[in-house]
């Protein structure tokens with residue numbers, strides 16, 4: 001969805017970019033901090049203060065993104081029928097169809113999500129994977145109320161909370177929406193343990209103790225993405241939707257995340273370009289292809305193997321059918337060329353006819 005901005009920067013954004021350039025110039029061409037290019041600060045801006053302009057820009061970008069999403073939401077139409085039991089934690093939707101900006105992305109297909117399964121959603125660029133996740137997030141398909149959903153799409157907005165607070169307070173933000181597994185969750189959310197759990201997750205994603213106490217607004221976008229991911233892992237929703245979660249992670253964090261997600265006991269749907277990640281995490285693959293969703297058992301490698309075998313079998317069947325057809329053709333006609341016939345080809349002599357109407361048709365007479 002971010003690509004909307006990449007492709008079509010709004011006038012206000014262009015103006016802000018211009019203002020930013022001018023501000024940087026006035027500060028003596030001092031470039032803003034950037035975690036991805038500045039290993040020394042490890043994603044954290046300078047000690048002596050946050051670049052407020054940059055912070056405001058990020059907040060405005062996020063607001064714009066939300067506005068664009070709201071607009072996009074109005075151009076999507078989704079239909080489907082819940083066929084799993086309304087009290088079930090599994091979600092099965094039949095006759096699923098999605099139209100976006102007038103284009104059919106899915107039609108008359110099935111989506112089956114079962115608890116304990118981790119689905120890799122794959123398909124060509126632009127086929128509609130992110131749109132499907134967004135439709136699930138907003139429950140535009142009939143997903144029961146008790147199934148709580150968390151969709152990780154973008155980084156945590158800058159704020160004065162520390163990274164640690166941003167993670168363990170997410171449950172308070174979400175709690176009014178959550179009904180499922182309440183007792184189990186309350187146990188997990190024991191106040192003493194809450195901070196420890198948040199700290200464990202952040203540590204796994206590369207945050208030192210010091211970084212965990214740093215304000216969110218002091219982190220670069222990539223690290224704020226990790227905070228958002230930590231929040232998702234912390235609340236453990238019934239249905240967790242992740243769109244390219246490894247994009248901002250280094251190898252260690254990727255390995256840690258893979259291990260963490262392998263233990264995910266609820267439903268996970270993940271879009272990822274990383275085959276290794278899909279292999280490590282997924283129990284199933286959903287292939288978004290030709291406006292349908294096709295479910296495969298196993299990880300990405302198993303999916304590739306199954307598809308290869310299916311294609312081989314199809315080819316074998318096609319060849320067999322062609323053989324059958326050619327064996328059924330037992331008669332062969334051969335028409336030798338007769339050359340040019342000398343005239344006259346047909347000669348009719350002494351012929352006349354008499355008109356007869358319908359009633360007297362039988363009396364139609366040829367006279368020769």
Ligand SMILES: Nc1ncnc2c1ncn2[C@@H]1O[C@H](COP(=O)(O)OP(=O)(O)OP(=O)(O)O)[C@@H](O)[C@H]1O
Pocket residue numbers: 001072100101105123124125126127128129130131132
């Ligand atoms: N504002 C828009 N107007 C018209 N079409 C749009 C708009 N935004 C997105 N689309 C189209 O909707 C389709 C679905 O986009 P979506 O982002 O869901 O695909 P995707 O499979 O997630 O792609 P990718 O793998 O590149 O992220 C794409 O073909 C895209 O071109």
